[in-house]
Each structure stands twice: as structure tokens, then as C-alpha cells.
Amino acid sequence: MDLSIRVIRSDEWEKARELRLAALRDPVAHLAFLDTYEAAVVRPDSFWQERTEGGSEDGPGTVRQFVAEAPDGRWLGTASVLVERAGAESFFADVPEGEQTHVVGVFVREEARGSGAIDALFEAAVEWSWSLAEPRVERVRLFVHAENARAQAVYRRLGFAPTGVRVALHGSEDAHEVEYEVLRPAA
Template identity: 80%
Template sequence: MDFDIRVIRADEWEQARELRLSALRDPLAHLAFLDTYEAAAARPDSFWQERTVGASEDGPGGVRQFVAEAADGRWVGTVSVLVERAEAETFFGDVPVVEQTHVVGVFVRDEARGSGVIDALFAAAAEWSWSLAGQRTERVRLYVHSENGRAQAAYRRLGFADTGARVALHGSEEANELEYELLRPAG
């Protein structure tokens, strides 16, 4: 499969919405996303427009959404990257001791799985993380549900390691998410 990896543009909110809704229909969505199809589908256009602007190439810089765009223009995969500053509380309630980024919203359409899309998306996310001006990003992290073996295997293959940190999943006393990290290469 031929595809290009790029950051979304501010005016592509309809494509961003469609891809997110497709991700939320995935059989493992309940393990991978803190959202539901029904809730996302009910959000107004203004929500999607603001979200897309914020994660676009012209956005304020704290978030970037990368997409894999097939030769026919269809988006076949995505990852978003959040900047997390040292000593500042994150969306997830923790306070990192190093400058880091956080990968969220990982999704590859069925027909693109196994084609290298996930590798290329993560390479772009890491490259962007390492290149941030004004800080030296020391690691890229993500959380993965303890029962999502497919995603865990993909992340390990991409060089991420389980840190041993666990976070209780919202609304569950038993389920938790595992923190994985990719450390900045030496040099």
C-alpha cells in the first residue's frame, strides 16, 4: 500500500471526524479509547473543527495529529501526540519529571494493517517529539489497556518498553492501563 504521512490541516475536520468515528467502531475500541462512538457522533461540528485546528500543522504546538494518507486521498491511519512539560500536571493527572510527549488516538484501518502504516506513523511522531524547539524531549510515552495484546505487541515491536507503571481505568476496579515508553536515542 502506498501512503504518505503528514500532519493534518486545520480545514480537514470532516476527515478527522470520519476517521475517529471509524476508530470507535473497531472491535477493540472499548479497550483502546476513552470515548464511545455514540458520544463522538453526537458532538457538534464546532467540536471537530476546534479539535482539528488544535492538532493541525498551524495549531498552537501542544498537540499534533499525524495521518497516513493513501494514494487515493483516504486516511488509513492516525496517531496524535501531546506535549507534556516537566513539573506540569498532565491530562492524565501525573507530573512528569522530564520533558516528554504522549501518543494517543492510535488507529489503523483493517485494510492498512500489516502494510507499515503504524511504523511510519510512530516514526513521524517520534521524529516530531525529538525535534521540538525549546525543550529536549527525553521520552515518548503511551498507555495501553492490559487486555489489548494486539496493541502491546505492536508497541514492543516499535521499540516501546513497559515501564511497570499502571493506571486504573476509569470506572473499573479491575482493569488498568500499562505505561509504555520510548526513550530518546543517545547522541
């Protein structure tokens, strides 16, 4: 499949909203996202505008949202990367020593699965992480639901390895997210 990978632009909030809502309608959304379609669909335009600006190429530089774009302009998938500073609190687990990035919001439309879109999105996310001069990122991490075997298999194929860190999801004694990471290659 012919596609390009790029960072979103701040004026593309409507496309960013549409893709996020599509992701939240996916059959495994309950395992993949800490959000629901019902909550997201009623958010005001200002929410989507701010969210899109924050991950855009002209945003603050601590978040980047990448999209896989078809030649006709349709967005086929996305992954966002957050810079996490050492010692900072995180939704999942505090950031250990060393700077890192955190991949979130990963989604590829069903018709684009198996096309290489996920590989290209992760390549862009990891390359961006390694390209940062300040902070110098030492690892890229992500969390995935312990029952999301499909995503875990993809992340392992892409070079991510489980770290052994498990985090209970809010409000559940049984549901957990597991951390995966890829370390900066030795120079």
C-alpha cells in the same frame, strides 16, 4: 501499500471526524479509546473543528495529529502526539521530571493493517518529538489497556518498553492502562 504520512490541516475536520468515528467502531475500541462512538457521533461540528485545528500543522504546536494517507486521499490511520511539561497533571499520571510527549488516538483501518502504516505513523510521531527544540523531549510515552495484547505487541515491536506504571481506569477496580516509553537516544 503506497502511503504518505503528514500532519493534518485545520480545514480537514470532516475527514478527522470520519476517521475518529471509524476508530470508535473498531471491535477493540472499548480497550483502545476513552471515548465511545455514541458520545462522539453527536458532538457538534464546532467540536471537531476545534479538535482538528488543535492538532493541525498550523495549530499551537503542543499537539500534532499525523495521518497515513493513500494516494487517493483516503486516510488509513492516525496517531496524535501531545507535549507534556514536567510537573503537569495528566489524565493518566502526573508527568515526571523531564519533558515528554504522549502518543494518543492511535488507529489504523483494518484494510491497512500490516501495510507499514503504523510503523510510519510512529516514526513520524517520535521524530517530531525529538525535533522539538523547546521543550527538549527526553521520552515519548503512551498508555495501553492491560488487556489490549495486539496493541502492546505492536508497541514493543516499535521499540517501546513497559515502564511498570499502571493506572486504574475511572470507575473500574479491575481495568488498567499500562505505560510504555521510548527514551531519547544518547547523542
